Amino acid sequence: MSALPKVSLEGRVVLVTGGTQGIGEGIARAAAEAGAAGICITGRDAARGARVANTLGAKACFIAADLADATATARIVQQAEAALGPVDALVNAAGLTDRGTITDTPIELWDRLFAVNARAPFILTQAVARRLKALGRPGAIVNVITMSSYGGQPFLTAYAASKGALATLTKNTAHGLRADRIRVNGINLGWADxxxxxxxxxxxxxxxxxxxxxxxxxxxxxxxxxxxxxGLAVYLLSDAAAMMTGALIDFDQNVMGAYG
Known part of the structure:
Protein backbone atom coordinates (compact mmCIF):
# COMPACT_ATOMS: atom_id res chain seq x y z
CA MET A 1 0.00 0.00 0.00
CA SER A 2 1.46 3.38 -1.03
CA ALA A 3 1.97 6.17 1.47
CA LEU A 4 -0.65 8.87 1.82
CA PRO A 5 0.18 11.95 -0.28
CA LYS A 6 1.28 15.00 1.69
CA VAL A 7 -0.61 18.27 1.73
CA SER A 8 2.18 20.16 0.03
CA LEU A 9 2.50 22.81 -2.67
CA GLU A 10 6.25 22.44 -3.08
CA GLY A 11 7.49 23.59 -6.47
CA ARG A 12 4.19 25.20 -7.45
CA VAL A 13 3.23 28.75 -8.31
CA VAL A 14 -0.08 29.83 -6.82
CA LEU A 15 -2.21 32.81 -7.90
CA VAL A 16 -4.71 34.09 -5.31
CA THR A 17 -7.17 36.86 -6.14
CA GLY A 18 -8.25 39.01 -3.24
CA GLY A 19 -5.06 37.95 -1.50
CA THR A 20 -4.44 41.23 0.28
CA GLN A 21 -6.87 40.59 3.16
CA GLY A 22 -9.41 38.23 4.65
CA ILE A 23 -9.96 34.79 3.14
CA GLY A 24 -7.59 35.38 0.22
CA GLU A 25 -4.76 36.52 2.47
CA GLY A 26 -5.29 33.52 4.74
CA ILE A 27 -5.07 31.15 1.77
CA ALA A 28 -1.95 32.88 0.43
CA ARG A 29 -0.23 32.53 3.81
CA ALA A 30 -1.25 28.88 4.07
CA ALA A 31 0.11 28.25 0.57
CA ALA A 32 3.44 29.75 1.65
CA GLU A 33 3.48 27.49 4.72
CA ALA A 34 2.75 24.52 2.43
CA GLY A 35 5.95 25.24 0.51
CA ALA A 36 4.70 27.00 -2.62
CA ALA A 37 7.59 28.05 -4.86
CA GLY A 38 5.86 31.31 -5.68
CA ILE A 39 2.71 33.15 -4.70
CA CYS A 40 1.03 35.96 -6.61
CA ILE A 41 -1.75 37.94 -4.96
CA THR A 42 -4.08 40.50 -6.47
CA GLY A 43 -6.10 43.36 -5.03
CA ARG A 44 -6.99 47.01 -5.45
CA ASP A 45 -4.94 48.44 -2.56
CA ALA A 46 -1.32 48.68 -3.74
CA ALA A 47 0.16 49.57 -0.35
CA ARG A 48 -1.60 46.72 1.43
CA GLY A 49 -0.79 44.30 -1.38
CA ALA A 50 2.92 45.08 -1.28
CA ARG A 51 2.89 44.76 2.50
CA VAL A 52 1.29 41.31 2.44
CA ALA A 53 3.50 40.05 -0.40
CA ASN A 54 6.60 41.10 1.52
CA THR A 55 5.56 39.02 4.53
CA LEU A 56 4.57 35.76 2.84
CA GLY A 57 7.93 34.12 3.44
CA ALA A 58 8.09 32.84 -0.14
CA LYS A 59 8.91 34.26 -3.54
CA ALA A 60 5.90 36.50 -4.00
CA CYS A 61 4.49 39.30 -6.10
CA PHE A 62 1.51 41.62 -5.98
CA ILE A 63 -0.55 42.71 -8.98
CA ALA A 64 -2.83 45.71 -8.55
CA ALA A 65 -6.06 45.08 -10.43
CA ASP A 66 -9.75 45.84 -10.19
CA LEU A 67 -11.46 42.60 -11.21
CA ALA A 68 -14.45 44.59 -12.46
CA ASP A 69 -12.15 45.65 -15.31
CA ALA A 70 -12.08 42.77 -17.81
CA THR A 71 -9.01 44.10 -19.60
CA ALA A 72 -6.99 44.37 -16.39
CA THR A 73 -8.16 40.92 -15.29
CA ALA A 74 -7.11 39.39 -18.60
CA ARG A 75 -3.53 40.58 -18.01
CA ILE A 76 -3.10 39.04 -14.56
CA VAL A 77 -1.94 35.54 -15.50
CA GLN A 78 0.62 36.87 -17.97
CA GLN A 79 1.93 39.31 -15.35
CA ALA A 80 2.12 36.56 -12.73
CA GLU A 81 4.06 34.29 -15.07
CA ALA A 82 6.47 37.07 -15.98
CA ALA A 83 7.31 37.42 -12.28
CA LEU A 84 7.16 33.83 -11.04
CA GLY A 85 6.89 31.39 -13.94
CA PRO A 86 3.92 29.25 -15.04
CA VAL A 87 0.92 29.31 -12.71
CA ASP A 88 0.09 25.82 -11.41
CA ALA A 89 -2.76 26.73 -9.09
CA LEU A 90 -5.45 29.41 -9.04
CA VAL A 91 -7.64 30.50 -6.14
CA ASN A 92 -10.54 32.80 -7.02
CA ALA A 93 -11.06 34.27 -3.56
CA ALA A 94 -11.93 37.88 -4.41
CA GLY A 95 -15.58 38.84 -4.23
CA LEU A 96 -18.05 41.62 -3.60
CA THR A 97 -20.88 41.15 -1.09
CA ASP A 98 -22.89 44.35 -1.53
CA ARG A 99 -26.50 44.18 -0.33
CA GLY A 100 -29.64 44.64 -2.41
CA THR A 101 -33.07 43.04 -2.83
CA ILE A 102 -34.85 42.31 -6.09
CA THR A 103 -36.70 45.65 -5.85
CA ASP A 104 -33.86 47.97 -4.89
CA THR A 105 -30.73 46.56 -6.59
CA PRO A 106 -29.50 48.97 -9.30
CA ILE A 107 -28.53 47.42 -12.62
CA GLU A 108 -25.04 48.91 -12.17
CA LEU A 109 -24.58 46.99 -8.91
CA TRP A 110 -25.84 43.77 -10.50
CA ASP A 111 -23.34 44.18 -13.34
CA ARG A 112 -20.43 44.95 -11.00
CA LEU A 113 -21.10 41.93 -8.77
CA PHE A 114 -21.34 39.63 -11.77
CA ALA A 115 -18.16 41.14 -13.22
CA VAL A 116 -16.13 40.51 -10.06
CA ASN A 117 -17.78 37.35 -8.70
CA ALA A 118 -18.41 35.42 -11.93
CA ARG A 119 -16.76 37.01 -14.98
CA ALA A 120 -13.32 37.49 -13.39
CA PRO A 121 -13.07 33.82 -12.28
CA PHE A 122 -14.11 32.82 -15.81
CA ILE A 123 -11.40 35.00 -17.39
CA LEU A 124 -8.71 33.76 -15.00
CA THR A 125 -9.73 30.11 -15.22
CA GLN A 126 -9.68 30.35 -19.00
CA ALA A 127 -6.22 31.92 -19.02
CA VAL A 128 -4.72 29.43 -16.55
CA ALA A 129 -6.31 26.45 -18.33
CA ARG A 130 -5.02 27.57 -21.73
CA ARG A 131 -1.47 27.94 -20.42
CA LEU A 132 -1.49 24.62 -18.54
CA LYS A 133 -2.83 22.80 -21.60
CA ALA A 134 -0.22 24.41 -23.85
CA LEU A 135 2.53 23.35 -21.45
CA GLY A 136 1.08 19.88 -20.87
CA ARG A 137 0.99 20.48 -17.11
CA PRO A 138 -1.64 19.44 -14.57
CA GLY A 139 -3.14 22.07 -12.30
CA ALA A 140 -5.74 22.89 -9.69
CA ILE A 141 -8.29 25.65 -9.24
CA VAL A 142 -10.31 26.52 -6.14
CA ASN A 143 -13.27 28.88 -6.26
CA VAL A 144 -14.40 30.50 -3.02
CA ILE A 145 -18.16 30.63 -3.36
CA THR A 146 -20.80 30.95 -0.60
CA MET A 147 -23.68 29.10 1.01
CA SER A 148 -25.83 31.85 -0.53
CA SER A 149 -25.24 30.22 -3.91
CA TYR A 150 -28.10 27.89 -3.00
CA GLY A 151 -30.48 30.86 -3.08
CA GLY A 152 -29.41 33.28 -0.36
CA GLN A 153 -31.22 35.87 1.70
CA PRO A 154 -33.56 38.35 0.00
CA PHE A 155 -31.14 41.21 0.68
CA LEU A 156 -28.36 39.44 -1.25
CA THR A 157 -30.06 39.07 -4.62
CA ALA A 158 -27.18 40.03 -6.94
CA TYR A 159 -24.53 38.49 -4.68
CA ALA A 160 -26.33 35.16 -4.42
CA ALA A 161 -27.04 35.05 -8.15
CA SER A 162 -23.44 35.84 -9.10
CA LYS A 163 -22.09 33.19 -6.76
CA GLY A 164 -24.65 30.71 -8.06
CA ALA A 165 -23.15 31.33 -11.48
CA LEU A 166 -19.68 30.64 -10.06
CA ALA A 167 -20.90 27.37 -8.54
CA THR A 168 -22.15 26.24 -11.95
CA LEU A 169 -18.94 27.42 -13.61
CA THR A 170 -16.98 25.31 -11.10
CA LYS A 171 -18.75 22.10 -12.06
CA ASN A 172 -18.79 22.89 -15.77
CA THR A 173 -15.07 23.60 -15.96
CA ALA A 174 -14.23 20.65 -13.73
CA HIS A 175 -15.95 18.39 -16.24
CA GLY A 176 -14.41 20.13 -19.24
CA LEU A 177 -10.84 20.07 -17.93
CA ARG A 178 -10.68 16.55 -16.47
CA ALA A 179 -8.90 15.09 -19.48
CA ASP A 180 -6.17 17.69 -19.08
CA ARG A 181 -5.65 16.77 -15.40
CA ILE A 182 -6.78 20.23 -14.33
CA ARG A 183 -8.97 19.95 -11.25
CA VAL A 184 -11.61 22.53 -10.25
CA ASN A 185 -13.35 22.56 -6.86
CA GLY A 186 -15.39 25.09 -4.90
CA ILE A 187 -15.94 26.06 -1.27
CA ASN A 188 -19.40 27.23 -0.24
CA LEU A 189 -18.38 29.51 2.59
CA GLY A 190 -20.60 30.41 5.52
CA TRP A 191 -20.64 33.61 7.58
CA ALA A 192 -17.02 34.67 8.06
CA ASP A 193 -15.14 37.20 10.17
CA GLY A 231 -6.32 24.61 5.22
CA LEU A 232 -9.12 23.26 3.04
CA ALA A 233 -8.10 25.40 0.08
CA VAL A 234 -4.48 24.22 0.27
CA TYR A 235 -5.64 20.61 0.55
CA LEU A 236 -7.76 21.00 -2.60
CA LEU A 237 -4.78 22.47 -4.46
CA SER A 238 -2.43 19.69 -3.34
CA ASP A 239 -1.88 16.12 -4.55
CA ALA A 240 -3.69 14.93 -1.43
CA ALA A 241 -6.87 15.82 -3.36
CA ALA A 242 -5.59 14.40 -6.65
CA MET A 243 -8.75 12.37 -7.30
CA MET A 244 -11.16 15.17 -6.45
CA THR A 245 -12.75 17.53 -8.94
CA GLY A 246 -16.13 19.18 -9.42
CA ALA A 247 -16.85 19.20 -5.69
CA LEU A 248 -18.78 22.00 -4.01
CA ILE A 249 -17.97 21.73 -0.32
CA ASP A 250 -20.30 23.35 2.21
CA PHE A 251 -17.98 25.00 4.73
CA ASP A 252 -20.46 26.22 7.31
CA GLN A 253 -21.70 25.59 10.83
CA ASN A 254 -25.23 25.11 9.57
CA VAL A 255 -26.49 22.17 7.52
CA MET A 256 -28.24 23.12 4.30
CA GLY A 257 -31.77 21.77 4.20
CA ALA A 258 -31.88 20.83 7.90
CA TYR A 259 -34.50 22.44 10.11
CA GLY A 260 -35.31 22.41 13.80
Missing part, protein backbone atom coordinates in the same frame (compact mmCIF):
# COMPACT_ATOMS: atom_id res chain seq x y z
CA UNK A 194 -13.26 39.22 7.56
CA UNK A 195 -12.35 42.88 6.99
CA UNK A 196 -14.88 42.95 4.17
CA UNK A 197 -17.66 41.75 6.48
CA UNK A 198 -16.71 44.36 9.08
CA UNK A 199 -16.95 47.06 6.40
CA UNK A 200 -20.38 45.82 5.31
CA UNK A 201 -21.64 45.72 8.89
CA UNK A 202 -20.45 49.30 9.45
CA UNK A 203 -22.05 50.43 6.18
CA UNK A 204 -25.32 48.84 7.30
CA UNK A 205 -25.19 50.90 10.50
CA UNK A 206 -24.59 48.01 12.89
CA UNK A 207 -22.69 48.70 16.16
CA UNK A 208 -18.93 48.22 16.30
CA UNK A 209 -19.37 45.24 18.62
CA UNK A 210 -21.54 43.33 16.12
CA UNK A 211 -19.08 40.43 16.08
CA UNK A 212 -19.17 40.00 19.87
CA UNK A 213 -22.95 39.90 19.65
CA UNK A 214 -23.10 37.53 16.68
CA UNK A 215 -20.51 34.98 17.77
CA UNK A 216 -22.33 33.43 20.77
CA UNK A 217 -25.39 32.74 18.62
CA UNK A 218 -23.39 30.56 16.20
CA UNK A 219 -23.45 26.75 16.69
CA UNK A 220 -19.72 26.63 17.44
CA UNK A 221 -19.55 29.95 19.26
CA UNK A 222 -17.78 32.04 16.62
CA UNK A 223 -17.79 33.01 12.97
CA UNK A 224 -15.60 31.24 10.43
CA UNK A 225 -12.11 32.74 10.23
CA UNK A 226 -9.67 32.86 7.30
CA UNK A 227 -7.42 30.27 8.94
CA UNK A 228 -10.30 27.80 8.96
CA UNK A 229 -10.77 27.99 5.20
CA UNK A 230 -7.10 28.20 4.28
Missing amino acids: TPGEHAIQARDGNPSDWLERAAPAQPFGRLIEPRDVA
